């Protein structure tokens with residue numbers, strides 16, 4: 628067998644490179660105390676009201692809020708610490724803002740079978756976050772994100788592509804499982820399609836600066 632030497636052969640020099648500029652940071656952090664947090668949240672749920680009206684009915688269907696806005700995060704310190712720790716990890720590996728990051732709005736949501744969250748963004752915060760509290764990756768909807776572009780036409784023309792690539796895809800997701808805390812820039816379009824089964828419980832928070 629001919630062993631190829633490390634060489635400066637000009638034929639081996641890369642002649643063509645395509646750069647992917649301006650990536651979107653989406654962080655997935657698995658809570659290492661998820662079982663304890665879930666137990667605490669479930670106990671908290673048993674004393675709360677289920678609120679079918681919560682102010683977000685125009686962008687979702689089949690979603691109820693459990694307890695009042697910000698009540699869980701104020702009642703349950705271990706959750707607050709876990710969430711803020713995750714936010715700081717995400718910030719350090721993404722935009723690295725110097726400012727103090729705080730939770731502006733948070734709620735626990737219950738999605739029934741057939742629930743949807745229409746694609747939407749938030750303009751009044753820097754990061755948004757979803758913690759998958761009671762989640763079966765085979766029977767509950769996953770979150771999807773959409774590419775943000777300044778033009779309505781992306782890619783440049785809506786032509787058929789031979790295969791998906793990092794450059795032509797307009798929606799993206801990844802495998803997510805219960806216990807994941809998923810953090811992303813609030814202005815990236817996000818939502819989920821029809822949820823196949825009941826009892827999808829997620830904690831959602833919006834993060835701003837003070």
Ligand SMILES: [Fe+2]
Pocket residue numbers: 747748749755817
């Ligand atoms: Fe959202």
